Amino acid sequence: MDKIAVLDFGGQYAHLIANRIRRLGVLAEILIPQDLVDPTTELKNFRGIILSGGPQSVLEKGAPTVDPAIFELKKPVLGICYGLQLLVHSLGGKVKKAGGGEFGKSTLRLASRGQGRKSKLFTEIPKTSTAWMSHGDEVIALPDGFEKIASTENCEFAAIEGIVSGEQRVVKKNKKGKLPTTNYQLPTIFGTQFHPEVAHTEFGEKIFKNFLKITAAKKSWTIDQFLKIEISRIKKQVGKRKVFMLVSGGVDSAVGFALLERALGKKNVFGLMIDHGLLRKNEAEEVHKSLKKAGFENLKIINESGHFLAALKNITDPEEKRRVIGRVFLKVQRKALKRLRFNPREWLLGQGTIYPDTIESAGTANADKIKTHHNRVPEIEAMIEKNLVVEPLAQLYKDEVREVGKKLKLPKSLINRHPFPGPGLGVRILCGESEKPKTTNKIETEIHRKWKIKGKVLPVRSVGVQGDSRSYAHPVALFTTSRDFEKLDEVATWTVNKFSEINRVVLCLNSVKAPRIFQTRFTKLTCSRIDLAREADAIVNKILISKKLYSKVWQFPVVLASVFEFEKEGEAVILRPINSEEAMTANFARLPKSFLNEVTKKLMKLDGVENVFLDITNKPPATIEWE
Numbered sequence: 001m002d003k004i005a006v007l008d009f010g011g012q013y014a015h016l017i018a019n020r021i022r023r024l025g026v027l028a029e030i031l032i033p034q035d036l037v038d039p040t041t042e043l044k045n046f047r048g049i050i051l052s053g054g055p056q057s058v059l060e061k062g063a064p065t066v067d068p069a070i071f072e073l074k075k076p077v078l079g080i081c082y083g084l085q086l087l088v089h090s091l092g093g094k095v096k097k098a099g100g101g102e103f104g105k106s107t108l109r110l111a112s113r114g115q116g117r118k119s120k121l122f123t124e125i126p127k128t129s130t131a132w133m134s135h136g137d138e139v140i141a142l143p144d145g146f147e148k149i150a151s152t153e154n155c156e157f158a159a160i161e162g163i164v165s166g167e168q169r170v171v172k173k174n175k176k177g178k179l180p181t182t183n184y185q186l187p188t189i190f191g192t193q194f195h196p197e198v199a200h201t202e203f204g205e206k207i208f209k210n211f212l213k214i215t216a217a218k219k220s221w222t223i224d225q226f227l228k229i230e231i232s233r234i235k236k237q238v239g240k241r242k243v244f245m246l247v248s249g250g251v252d253s254a255v256g257f258a259l260l261e262r263a264l265g266k267k268n269v270f271g272l273m274i275d276h277g278l279l280r281k282n283e284a285e286e287v288h289k290s291l292k293k294a295g296f297e298n299l300k301i302i303n304e305s306g307h308f309l310a311a312l313k314n315i316t317d318p319e320e321k322r323r324v325i326g327r328v329f330l331k332v333q334r335k336a337l338k339r340l341r342f343n344p345r346e347w348l349l350g351q352g353t354i355y356p357d358t359i360e361s362a363g364t365a366n367a368d369k370i371k372t373h374h375n376r377v378p379e380i381e382a383m384i385e386k387n388l389v390v391e392p393l394a395q396l397y398k399d400e401v402r403e404v405g406k407k408l409k410l411p412k413s414l415i416n417r418h419p420f421p422g423p424g425l426g427v428r429i430l431c432g433e434s435e436k437p438k439t440t441n442k443i444e445t446e447i448h449r450k451w452k453i454k455g456k457v458l459p460v461r462s463v464g465v466q467g468d469s470r471s472y473a474h475p476v477a478l479f480t481t482s483r484d485f486e487k488l489d490e491v492a493t494w495t496v497n498k499f500s501e502i503n504r505v506v507l508c509l510n511s512v513k514a515p516r517i518f519q520t521r522f523t524k525l526t527c528s529r530i531d532l533a534r535e536a537d538a539i540v541n542k543i544l545i546s547k548k549l550y551s552k553v554w555q556f557p558v559v560l561a562s563v564f565e566f567e568k569e570g571e572a573v574i575l576r577p578i579n580s581e582e583a584m585t586a587n588f589a590r591l592p593k594s595f596l597n598e599v600t601k602k603l604m605k606l607d608g609v610e611n612v613f614l615d616i617t618n619k620p621p622a623t624i625e626w627e
């Protein structure tokens with residue numbers, strides 16, 4: 001079978017590249033460059049090589065690299081982001097250390113190269129299109145034999161192509177006055193500073209199609225084939241044992257459960273849903289009903305909210321919250337196994353982990369940690385080491401999981417539910433206390449000067465992902481009557497790119513008048529805050545469904561933060577509707593004014609709610625969840 005090698009330099013999207021290639025019908029294998037003992041030999045059987053992005057700088061000592069001899073293999077190579085910088089650096093070009101950076105949307109312009117000559121990488125791609133950037137460092141000079149094939153406003157070398165010098169000599173010798181015809185005499189090495197793998201790069205898929213055409217790889221990969229391979233892998237891993245599966249009611253664990261049942265038979269898979277007290281309103285009952293309806297019989301629900309809430313009583317740090325929730329999950333699961341008289345030696349733990357959970361928890365050799373997903377806490381990692389955990393979906397993205405769900409004939413209502421994180425409302429209620437940055441006045445003044453909009457830095461912080469690294473920074477709230485979301489998107493992107501202290505922009509929905517000062521106070525995960533978050537979430541979802549907007553949004557976290565005007569001590573509800581394909585990148589969803597007005601009106605009536613904000617940041621630079 002023809003295949004493509006993806007060298008993983010730790011980028012958040014390295015695995016997404018493999019997903020894209022697979023979706024185009026060609027098998028892609030992810031390889032860790034440091035693990036290659038003899039790269040030129042090991043890469044010989046691949047049709048093409050893709051170098052992924054990564055969180056480091058190629059200029060840093062110890063940054064991951066690969067033997068430049070791979071560029072002499074005369075195989076098509078595509079370097080993406082860090083991958084582009086690495087190939088430029090390795091072949092004699094120059095990379096400059098980051099000043100600011102560029103995160104999010106940008107306009108890609110193909111270079112005009114005379115006589116209508118277009119790079120093969122850009123066949124059937126228009127002169128201008130949207131491309132998604134997420135980088136700090138940038139290329140400032142190309143190696144010999146390379147030329148620019150596209151730019152953006154902030155990045156001259158947004159895409160390049162070339163040949164290594166050895167190949168150039170071959171071209172010259174064989175020329176005899178005629179244009180070269182064989183494949184390797186044409187440019188074989190390509191690089192893009194932007195990310196063609198993310199759904200928000202308009203012609204990303206076409207770029208990969210063009211690259212695959214250059215490699216001449218034949219199509220042979222399908223989801224059916226995945227199912228066949230995975231079912232036999234599960235059977236081999238589990239053997240004569242059984243699987244105890246934690247089910248959350250979300251898409252991933254339901255599909256994981258169904259796949260395990262398909263592989264092992266109904267009697268050998270037991271589902272347990274743990275109500276940790278951080279679920280949505282009526283979630284446990286509704287999930288139970290819909291899973292039963294879908295045919296899952298071996299399923300039990302236990303309410304352990306007391307345990308979880310006691311363990312979280314004094315925890316305010318978001319990472320610590322995730323760790324505690326993960327640990328209590330395991331404890332409760334062990335207790336349940338004992339109560340049900342299961343012998344732990346005969347049982348494995350099943351989890352519906354999907355790929356983004358792994359990569360954001362720094363699950364690959366070169367990746368930076370964005371956050372620890374609850375199913376990647378150290379205790380689970382230790383069990384994984386001992387081969388005691390089955391994760392049938394660990395290599396897939398949400399869109400692929402939904403496709404597997406369809407193949408397994410799960411009901412649409414279950415497959416199309418909005419994703420809900422394992423730690424639930426626990427990571428949607430900001431705790432602790434946070435000072436505003438020292439540069440607050442400067443930031444607010446500059447926003448006003450540039451956009452004539454009043455902006456206020458909020459005294460809380462949330463997590464973000466910038467240039468493949470984790471950021472933990474402040475939001476800015478905008479006060480304006482404008483609901484021109486394209487313009488507001490521009491303001492948000494500019495603001496986050498300009499100020500490193502800021503990683504999100506929100507729009508105040510309940511007022512256009514900015515208060516003189518925003519304050520915060522030390523808060524914890526109390527029952528009354530959880531109830532408030534639950535009620536706010538229920539209001540938002542009810543209106544979303546009644547206005548037939550549920551399927552127009554991919555996910556809709558509703559977040560609570562202690563932010564208030566001088567001495568009022570109320571809470572802010574932050575709406576975070578997004579659209580995405582696989583959660584690795586996302587656009588904030590553009591919802592109608594009538595919906596936003598109705599939701600704001602209802603939320604402002606809740607006791608303790610003082611402000612309603614709408615998050616208008618894309619991912620990157622902000623993550624979907626706030627913690």
Ligand code: XMP
Binds near residue numbers: 420583
């Ligand atoms: P972020 O916030 O990283 O989220 O953009 C990406 C997707 O992952 C979900 N998410 C989680 N899911 N356990 C989960 O099962 C977790 O700890 C967790 N954290 C984030 C998030 O809701 C989004 O769909």
